[in-house]
Amino acid sequence: MTLSDCFDRIEDPPRTITVYAPPPRPTLVERLERETGIDAVAYRRLPEVAGPNQGFLVVHEGDEFVAAIGLEAARQFLEPPIREPWDDHDDPAYRRVIETFDTTIWHALDRRQLLAISREIEALAWRTSSGTLRASFQRASALEAAAPVYVRLAGETALDVHIYIDDDWNRPSIPGVTIHDDVGGEIGSFWALAFDGGGDRLRASGLLAREVDAGTFRGCWTNDVQLVSRLERSLATAGE
Amino acid sequence: MTVERPSPDDRRANPEELDTAFRVLRHRRRRLACYVLLEHETASLSDVADAVAGWQYATGDGIVEPQCRRQCYLDLRHTHVPVLVDAGVVRYDEESDTLSLVPCPEPIRDLVMRACAFETGS
Known part of the structure; x- marks a missing residue:
């Protein structure tokens, strides 16, 4: 199964978002409409006398x-x-937002958002300290930038780490990391990460996004064990 | 042409109405439900429960889980809405499962608006 096949088989649940805030309509409403891929984003007014910090959104x-x-x-x-994945800073709100939008296909994710979600998955792998973590990189230079993170992930845990890149990797090898370079095919147009949970199905976690414009990706993250497993197979196949 | 203005007596709540209003509005969830209804002529009980739970717990960087929202819905349905209905502040249409502030006397509606500004204003 290719990454495209895996991507095409994702079924995102029928979610809706209602933003409650005093007028004026927050610009966040347009951002959510444009970026989430959720068709039903509605705005409902709270009384004008309420403060501007009183807003919240409801997901169904x-x-x-x-x-x-x-x-x-x-x-x-x-x-x-x-x-960093080993950063002790706990941000339950951020993690809960990620969980809330599990398997929702976003139409416009930028590199920063993808990196932050990747770090959540890497942090989960770090805390679990066992299992297999697979990550794809579009370019060798991107892996070079992330190398310190992977040196530590592979060096200080029992994780089996596999990295897939479109380019040649002619830098020094990273101890404990199996680098599958010159993979070609679709790897260059995807941002993919999969952690098998290290034997705990509840910790299986993945991210798959396709670059649709320079720096803009369409994709989703998931804790669905079957989807993570398909993603793992797609990455493993790409590296063969 | 003279513009008809409400006489002071029309704008003034009678003491019994005020007693009732202060009694029913002493509970935060009832106030929040009324604040939501200030902006929406009618709203389903389910939508009001979403908004009350969100407003009470999620503003800023908070998160409301389904269990918390469910408790809020049950509290509204079985405790707070009947109190608001008995006090003549809110109407509940059982058939459409919707709430409205239509029966609320103008001075009490004004009190709700002022409470909203005091409680949630910047």
Whole structure:
């Protein structure tokens, strides 16, 4: 199965977002409409006398309530801080926003958002310290930038780390990391990451996004164990 | 041409109405439900529960989980909405499962608006 096949088989759940805030309509509404790929983004007014910091959004899946999220947490999610996988800083709100949009296909993710989500998956792998982590890089230069993270992930855990890159890798090898270089095919147009959970199905986690414009990706992250498993197979096949 | 203005008596709440209003608005969830209804002529109980739970717990960087929202819905349905209906502040249409502030006397609506500004304003 190719990464494209894997991508095409993702079925995103029918989610809706309702943003509650006092007028004027927050610009976040347009951003969510444009970037999430969720068709039903609605705005409902709170009284004008309420303060501008009083907004929140509500996510439904069909008729089911999924979560209500403060607009500050939602904005932080769209412009996330980048942390190291071993960073102890706990940000439950950010993690919960990621969970809320599990398997939702976003139409416009930028590199910063993808990096922040990748770091969440790498942090989960770091804490689990076992299992297999697979990551793709579009270019050798991108892997070079991330190399310190992978040196530590492979060096200080029992993780089996596989990296797939479109280019040749003619830099020194990274101890504990199997680099599959010159993979070609589709790897250059995807940002993919898969962690098998290290034997714990609840920790399986993946990210798959396709570059649709320079620096703009369409994709999703997921904790769906079957989807993660398909993603792992696609990456493993690409590296053969 | 003279513009008809409400006489002071029309704008003034009678003491019994005020007693009732302060009694029912003493609970935060009831106030929040009324604040939501200030902006929406009618709203389903489910939507009001979403908004009350979100407003109470999610503003800023908070998150509301389904269990918390469900508790809020049940509290509204079984406790707070009946109190608001009995007090004549809110109408609940069982058939459409919707709430509205239509029966709320003007001075009480004004009180709700002022409370909203005091409680949630910047």
